Amino acid sequence: MRIDIISVLPELLESPLGHSIIKRAQTKGLVVINLHHLRDYSNDKHRTVDDYAFGPDAGMVLKVEPIFKAMSKLKEECEYDEVIYTSPDGEPLTQKLCNHLSTKKNILILCGHYKGVDHRVREHLVTREISIGDYVLSGGELAAAVIVDSIVRLVPGVLSDETSALTDSFQDDLLAPPVYTRPAEFNGWKVPEILLSGNFGEIAKWQEEQAYQRTKLLRPDLLKDE
Numbered sequence: 001m002r003i004d005i006i007s008v009l010p011e012l013l014e015s016p017l018g019h020s021i022i023k024r025a026q027t028k029g030l031v032v033i034n035l036h037h038l039r040d041y042s043n044d045k046h047r048t049v050d051d052y053a054f055g056p057d058a059g060m061v062l063k064v065e066p067i068f069k070a071m072s073k074l075k076e077e078c079e080y081d082e083v084i085y086t087s088p089d090g091e092p093l094t095q096k097l098c099n100h101l102s103t104k105k106n107i108l109i110l111c112g113h114y115k116g117v118d119h120r121v122r123e124h125l126v127t128r129e130i131s132i133g134d135y136v137l138s139g140g141e142l143a144a145a146v147i148v149d150s151i152v153r154l155v156p157g158v159l160s161d162e163t164s165a166l167t168d169s170f171q172d173d174l175l176a177p178p179v180y181t182r183p184a185e186f187n188g189w190k191v192p193e194i195l196l197s198g199n200f201g202e203i204a205k206w207q208e209e210q211a212y213q214r215t216k217l218l219r220p221d222l223l224k225d226e
């Protein structure tokens with residue numbers, strides 16, 4: 001998988017994408033992530049990428065030309081399956097959408113910033129707009145990091161069997177069951193007896209029931225199709 005990210009603050013993405021599982025995915029050659037500075041595609045000597053919005057509202061808007069130039073250059077290198085724009089008014093990022101995106105070969109992400117982006121970018125250059133939640137971040141970089149993290153870990157070979165994504169919360173519309181490790185008793189707080197029994201069949205049944213009960217208690221909306 002190849003992921004290109006266009007941003008006015010690519011430094012913000014370096015750390016979240018440069019550690020742990022996402023770093024390993026890149027080292028193993030399973031994913032290539034390229035960060036691109038939008039200012040490198042500006043046409044003027046001040047490397048301007050934004051301008052005042054038309055109309056009475058205050059705030060700077062990302063200009064269409066540098067974005068078009070950056071995307072055109074990148075599109076010469078590969079064909080993108082998705083061109084994503086990060087925005088609080090986009091479609092909500094769900095595990096289902098992550099699963100879908102993780103099957104793609106080439107993804108381009110444009111990080112929103114300031115007041116937004118010239119709407120012509122959204123009308124003509126973007127194939128999908130994604131929100132990571134109903135709140136407003138100061139820029140799209142953190143949203144892009146969340147999107148990349150949540151899809152890269154699903155790319156085959158990225159997670160070992162031990163950390164398999166199949167047992168994640170949401171993978172079957174249920175929250176994950178609780179997990180414990182040694183010691184079996186600490187401070188008088190005991191690990192549920194069943195987990196020490198060695199009976200994998202019964203343990204699996206207990207985990208299923210726990211997942212269901214936790215979902216019913218904490219996220220009943222996930223069970224609404226029952």
Ligand code: ADE
Pocket residue numbers: 086087088112130131132133134135136137138139140143
């Ligand atoms: N940019 C600002 N807020 C955002 C959000 N909630 N999701 C995606 N991009 C954003």
